[in-house]
Amino acid sequence: MTLGDISGIKPPTVFIVDDDQGSRQLLDDILSGKGYAIRCLSSGELALQAALDEPPDLILLDVMMPDMDGFEVCRLLKENPATRFIPVVMVTCLNEKAMRLKGIAAGADDFISKPIDTTEILLRTRNLLLVKQYHDFLKEHAGILEQQVRLRTEELEKAIAELKSTQQQMAQQEKMAMVGQLTAGIAHEINNPIGFIASNVGSFGKYCEKLLIFIEAQQEALLSGQPDRRQADLVLEQRRQLKIDYIMKDIPEMIVETQEGVDRIKSIVRDLKCFSRVDESEQKLSDINQCLESTLNIAKNELKYKAKVRREYGELPQILCYPQQLNQVFMNLLVNAAHAIDSQGEITVRSWSAGERIFVSISDTGCGIPAQQLSRIFEPFFTTKETGKGTGLGLSISNEIVRNHGGEIMVESEPGKGSTFTVSIPVSRPNLPQKAAERQA
Ligand SMILES: Nc1ncnc2c1ncn2[C@@H]1O[C@H](COP(=O)(O)OP(=O)(O)OP(=O)(O)O)[C@@H](O)[C@H]1O
Ligand SMILES: [Mg+2]
Missing domain, CATH: 3.40.50.2300 (Response regulator)
Known part of the structure; x- marks a missing residue:
């Protein structure tokens, strides 16, 4: 109508x-x-x-x-x-x-x-009916409009959900690409302890052989009834030849060393598992210093040839967050910092809290960012790295993650001197999902 x-x-x-x-x-x-x-x-x-x-x-x-x-x-x-x-x-x-x-x-x-008065009644009737018809017309169209708005809202909600899932997939892909980049380093980190564990196990084998020979010699002496001086000297000679005293001193040290190696591998595997896992949908109360430590652990090899890493951790309250997502942010900032350093430099990881926020800054003594690029680094696909080295998604995804936590990433940079990326996140957010907040309470 x-x-x-x-x-x-x-x-x-x-x-x-x-x-x-x-x-x-x-x-x-x-x-x-x-x-x-x-x-x-x-x-x-x-x-x-x-x-x-x-x-x-x-x-x-x-x-x-x-x-x-x-x-x-x-x-x-x-x-x-x-x-x-x-x-x-x-x-x-x-x-x-x-x-x-x-x-x-x-x-x-x-x-x-x-x-x-006939004219009056006809006129007023006509006018009021017209007004009523206009009213009906508007009402009907308001209904149609309302329905259209509802349909559009549903379409938009669907599109937003799809976008979110695409974003999550992209974030996951970026994360896995980063793990790919770091694989050689991680393999090296695991290989190192495996190397000395293998060598220790070899030595253990040899030590066991010698200990068995020595135990047998002792047993022979004991079984001969009253062991005489000559037999005792023979046993002592074997103890010297087989280096039993050295073995007895070395074994506990080797056990400690082997245990340390096993622990290191365990922690790398744990950090890696935690880092590469598809993100959990639940938030957790987390210690951000611990998150930094496990991320540094995975990135260790990538960083150690480029920079000396300094840690200046302050006391932080635990925050309710998605820890794997924040690890991904720290990892990207750390890898970016390492890439910015040409030969040798320094990366400083600081954390502190102030007011109702916690802060993490990652500074490098790398190449810095020219002023005209500074406004573009958070754009998706903006990269100055050669093809295959960077997709340019790291900072845009990191920024999104931090914003989802109610926080922000700030950057200060001086070309030729270095850059500092500071992540600030509120300790608690008013819009936290109620359930997650209750669970942690
Ligand atoms: N610490 C830094 N020092 C100097 N330049 C940096 C630093 N961090 C980021 N940049 C600049 O910002 C660009 C975008 O960084 P971003 O992390 O988004 O992507 P990328 O590192 O190039 O690729 P990737 O997707 O693998 O992370 C980099 O290519 C680089 O030019
Ligand atoms: Mg990056």
Whole structure:
């Protein structure tokens, strides 16, 4: 329906409500043949019921009626949301101001005075019906608009969910690419302890052989009854030849060393598992210094040929966060710092808390970032690295992760001197999912 053809759809319904048969007939005569569907009702109660059953487009309502007067009928009609929008014209011979005010208070939309003037009634009826039709038109279109908005909102929500899942996939891919970059270093880190564990196990084998020979020599001496001086000297000679004293001193040291190697491998594997895991959907109370340590552990080999790493950890309150995601941020900042250093430099990892926030800064003595690039480094795919070395997604993903934690990444850089990236995260966030907060409580 458009505004141009609103009169052509279905004849508007007009109620004529009057207890007097003559007055009803008069109004009916005036309005019939004008394209309206007319219904005459002889009391207020009947009018109210009929309006509820099938709301008309206009009610011409007599004021003076025996059981329920027009004011009351009008008030009830306007009180009910189902009938509130039906225009009510009060037909009255009372021309006094007070009565009109009473009618306005009851919600009347217009007045027609008795004796009835045909032109006046036709004009007012037409005008009020037009207003009602415009109202209906707007209401209907508001409904259509509302539905369109709802549909668009659903579409948008779906698109946002898809985008989020794509972002998560991209973040995961970036993370795995980083693990790929670090693989050689991690392999080296694991190989080192494996090397000395293997060598220790070899030595253990030889030591065991010698110990067994020595135990047998001792046993022979014991089984010969009363071991004499000669036999005792023989055993002592074997002890010297087999270097039993050295073995006894070396074994505990080798055990400690082997244990350390095993622990190192265990911790690298644990950090790696934690780092590369698809992100958990739950937040955890985490110690960010510990996160930094395990990330440094994985990146160790990547960093150690480029820089001396200095740790300046301050005391931090535990924060509710997605630790693997933050590890990914720290890893990217650390790898970026190492890449920025040409031959040898220094990387300083600091952490501190102030106010209701914790801060982690990663500074390097690398090449720095030229001013014209500084505003672009957080853009997705912005990279100055050669193809295959960087995708340019690291900082944009890191920025997204930190923002999801309610925080921000700040950068200061001086070309030729180095850069400092500072991550700041609020200790607690008001918009934390209630469940996660409760679980940690
Ligand atoms: N510490 C830094 N020192 C100097 N330049 C940096 C530093 N960190 C980032 N940059 C600049 O910002 C660019 C974007 O970094 P970003 O981490 O987003 O991507 P990338 O390191 O190039 O690739 P990747 O996706 O593998 O991380 C880098 O290519 C580099 O030019
Ligand atoms: Mg990077």
